[in-house]
Amino acid sequence: MLKEITILSFGGQGGVTAARILALAAVKDGKFAQAIPQFGAERRGSLVRSYLRLSDREIRRHSSIRKADVVSIFAEKILKMVELKDYLKENGIVIINSETGGDYCVNASEIALSLNLVSAGWPIVNTAMAGAMAKVLGISMDSLLKAINETFHGKLAESNSKAAEKAYEVVHKCR
Amino acid sequence: MRTIMTGNQAVAEAVKLAKTEVIAAYPITPQTVIVEKLAEMVDSGELDAEFIRVESEHSALASVYGSAVAGKRSFTATSSHGLLYMYEMVWWVANARVPLVMSVVTRTIGPPWNIHTDHTDILTMRDSGWIISMAENVQEAFDLTIQGFKICEELSLPFTAGMDAFQLSHTSEVVDLPDQETVDEFLPERKQSYVFGDEDFTVGSIGPNEYTFKLRKDTFETMLKAEKVVEKVSREYEELTGRNCGLFEEYKLDDAEYAIVMMGAWSGDAKDAIDELRREGIPIGLLKLRYVRPMPRKIKRVLEGKEVLVLDRDCSMGVGGILGLELKSFVDNVSNVIAGVGGVDVGVEELVKMFSLFVEGKLEETWWFV
The missing domain is CATH 3.40.50.970 (Thiamin diphosphate (ThDP)-binding fold, Pyr/PP domains)
Structure with missing residues (x-):
């Protein structure tokens, strides 16, 4: 079955990379996957949408995702900027980088900071959020770690792997 | 790999x-x-x-x-x-x-x-x-x-x-x-x-x-x-x-009374839209062009007897879509719609709507689909 996921993040938080890593991990699990970055006036600090499709069958469509089955929110502040119902199907699931405000919560910023995943003063939460999303979406940790290690190298691969593992472990239902 | x-x-x-x-x-x-x-x-x-x-x-x-x-x-x-x-x-x-x-x-x-x-x-x-x-x-x-x-x-x-x-x-x-x-x-x-x-x-x-x-x-x-x-x-x-990449691809066209002709990435969305309409019992299929030159002339035979809708993501001002113009020169029963020009997102939802109108005979010629 086709599952559609929209990631809402700020430019620089790594939403596009998270979608790609999760797509790669799903393919390693033997599934079909597609990651689409939404290009426009995106830049550091602005709201960025990235799309992820997962399926057991070939994914043929290439249009953007309108209302997703799952919305992943990389910063609590984004909730105040968008109408969630514009992005999410009725009964859809929200995964959020926060202690409250979604169906599944994970403090990805704290995990990123604890592992020194910081760029220009910002916690880079993409791999922590990818870990939490993998848990909720049923993507294996093994494949996720392989995907992370193909994306990052050396020390960065190590700390990003740790971030994903930690988030996978601590993400919890919060509604 | x-x-x-x-x-x-x-x-x-x-x-x-x-x-x-x-x-x-x-x-x-x-x-x-x-x-x-x-x-x-x-x-x-x-x-x-x-x-x-x-x-x-x-x-x-x-x-x-x-x-x-x-x-x-x-x-x-x-x-x-x-x-x-x-x-x-x-x-x-x-x-x-x-x-x-x-x-x-x-x-x-x-x-x-x-x-x-x-x-x-x-x-x-x-x-x-x-x-x-x-x-x-x-x-x-x-x-x-x-x-x-x-x-x-x-x-x-x-x-x-x-x-x-x-x-x-x-x-x-x-x-x-x-x-x-x-x-x-x-x-x-x-x-x-x-x-x-x-x-x-x-x-x-x-x-x-x-x-x-x-x-x-x-x-x-x-x-x-x-x-x-x-x-x-x-x-x-x-x-x-194991992969064929010939001049064109036929999708659910054999028994189709209605045929969509188009090219490019949105053909994948069209396949999903066609599956939805097929579930409602509508005999519709897709002919996806992989080549415009050479223009595969044998599609005339493949499309014979079908109602054809050519979908263009391009246009020739005041005349129609460019593929529509091409097809009309040698295929019968061709209607033409222009959509998605300028990168406007056209997905499965819109295509289902468009194809349904086409099947119902409610599509205007050289229609700009909004």
């Missing part, structure tokens, strides 16, 4: 596996990543090619024109305004019968400034003598690029492999890449059809008008022959990889 890749990465891999010897390109969004990847491959020694940095698209195509005339397998890539800037060379390369491959990542022509897909840019090449193909997905972007080298070298005509901006160029999806051995078996070293020094000949010189006339007629006839060459090369590729 099964993995995920963006269209741009996949095309760069195809160019590498084809053992391309000369690459020249000028960056333009959304094509830039192709030549960036190729530059990295040349720099790391992964690809043994000459990478020529140029100051414009005109010079990019002029450079590979020269290298291809000299017998080297050559590649360039561009989009939209870049294509228009090299337009003089587009014709020069075709009229001089120079075999080379160019990737065109289709992008809207401004103003307003716009980086998203429509098909008007690649269709400006329609009458020039290039072989023009268009991919539905990243896999086809890869496959068509590899096959393009063989096709262009057999026909002595330039080949363009088109793919939609962002929907393919920047979208990561599943691809299965053949290994070097398989590609080598499919694509032998390039053979030059003439050798410098053997006899006197000229390239791109002046001549009597009758020569020009004869050369155009010859290209015209080669384009007719190209249908068979594309099918032959596509069968050879299928034998090695």
